[in-house]
Ligand SMILES: Nc1nc2c(c(=O)[nH]1)N[C@H]1C(S)=C(S)[C@@H](COP(=O)(O)O)O[C@H]1N2
């Protein structure tokens with residue numbers, strides 16, 4: 626008898642669940658809008674309209690199934706060795722605190738990871754995203770600083786080490802620490818709304834962290850606990866994952882900032898009709914506004930500037946476009962962003978094992994018929 630029959634024979638019969646695809650998410654994830662990576666869902670950038678990304682179209686990056694959280698029993702605990710007055714807030718308490726809105730991107734640290742394999746020939750581990758693991762929204766909520774003030778963070782707490790741990794209420798309690806300096810920044814929020822609506826369950830209902838410019842993992846969803854210590858907090862998301870490692874990275878440095886990128890809002894391997902075509906896309910920087918986007922139709926031999934459209938908010942994105950007199954044949958479109966801090970997308974970057982930060986301009990394939 627194999628193990629399965631042994632178990633089946635030893636107790637009451639257990640009905641087999643009908644074979645159904647597992648549901649990881651609460652919102653619909655139609656194939657027209659998302660590239661399916663199972664528990665992770667990548668936005669097809671060509672389906673976006675306007676500046677802000679609709680919650681229905683926002684990419685999803687989950688470590689486990691989206692939890693269902695009851696507002697009435699939800700609590701936020703703030704505690705730790707650097708806190709003088711530990712506290713517990715209800716959702717009502719949170720709503721009574723000063724509110725603020727910020728428009729910024731949330732982008733996965735691994736956005737672009739698939740290109741390590743595709744263009745460097747060396748696979749990096751993790752979801753093989755192209756460039757759709759990003760969205761820009763208006764996030765509203767309470768400045769994290771206001772909550773930390775209530776809990777009276779000790780004055781001599783170091784500011785630059787990763788000592789403010791934010792923890793989720795998903796089953797695996799995903800957590801990551803940010804620095805106190807970042808936690809006290811104006812734009813760092815405990816957000817309860819996205820584009821003026823309550824957060825969707827998949828995006829962190831009832832409250833998530835918003836940490837503008839930093840890698841996606843810091844934007845902890847379903848926040849339930851914040852811990853502030855007088856020294857850095859080492860957890861797997863700073864010691865094992867979300868670190869740069871590989872031959873060119875002798876020390877495992879925990880990631881903080883996202884990288885500067887541009888993307889074409891067309892399917893990968895798009896087909897366009899010959900003639901005048903408006904080509905458009907997005908460009909974003911973790912530290913400033915976009916100052917230019919250049920494009921090349923000859924694999925980087927010559928570059929021309931695309932037109933930038935407003936709004937162009939720092940740590941969000943700018944839309945760009947150019948007109949192309951498309952001739953029949955196989956083409957590639959390269960785009961390269963520059964920000965107002967003088968950063969430009971590099972011609973090459975070193976490989977890293979977990980595939981973070983890929984921001985070399987990529988040849989976006991387009992067929993003109
Ligand atoms: N609690 C919790 N927070 C989380 C995650 C998670 O799995 N659990 N994923 C993180 C990662 S890796 C990213 S990129 C963003 C994605 O946010 P989104 O799903 O709203 O797009 O959420 C972050 N916050």
Ligand SMILES: [Mo]
Pocket residue numbers: 686732733734735841842
């Ligand atoms: Mo991520």
